[in-house]
Amino acid sequence: MSRILIRVLWLTLISGLSLQGCTPPKPVRLGAPIEGFSHTSAAINRFSVNGGGGPNLAPYGYGGGQMCCASLPVKWHPGLTVVVEWVKDPDPYASANWPPLGTDGYRAAYKLHAAKYTHHRAVVPVAQYEDLGIVNVHFLPCNQVAVSAGTTYPGRPDYPFHFPQKMQEPATCPQP
Known part of the structure; x- marks a missing residue:
């Protein structure tokens, strides 16, 4: 083989190996869309998951699409x-x-009404998932929340939660 051919092969090999270092690593975290479900008679005017916003939810409703x-x-x-x-x-x-x-x-009535809104925060375990998918947040009586984040969805047998759409608040809620 000629020296030029050996050099070309050598440079090709080195170039190929160096480009392998340019391959981006697989992500460890991803942004997943958020959906919500209210299982109570209250409206959820806004909510967030790790700072990412979710849609407004009507009483007993599935809300507003994915955010x-x-x-x-x-x-x-x-x-x-x-x-x-x-x-x-x-x-x-x-x-x-x-x-x-x-x-x-109307503005005065709204101001009085909005003063009765309640603000909540909870650290919630995420149900086990195989592959990351849509983050589903379920708002339950007594200010309880359940969260899933897989590729399955409510109504399927493999979904981790099977809450009734309409749940009533008990007369008294358990203390945390």
Whole structure:
């Protein structure tokens, strides 16, 4: 073989090996879309998972489509938790009796009503998942929350939770 051919082969080999170092590593965490489900008579005016916002939820409702995003590990591990924060309207139908929209009376009624919103924060375990998918947040009676983050969805047998859509608040809630 000629020296030029050997040099070309050598340079090709070195170039190929050096390019392997340019391959990006597989991600450890990804942003996953967020969905919510209210199983109570309260409205969830806003919520977040690890700082990523979720949609508004009507009473007993599935809400507003997917929002972006909650940062979670690609692979589930024991002890995995998320921080869920939410604002709850315990009387979402009160505006039916308010003065007309856009009036001073309406604004005053809204201000009094909004003062009754409750703010919550919980550190919640994430149900085990094989592959990271949609983050589903279930709001339950007594300000309890359940979170899944896999590729399955409510109603399927392999989904980790099977809550009824409508759940009633008990007369008294257990103390944390």
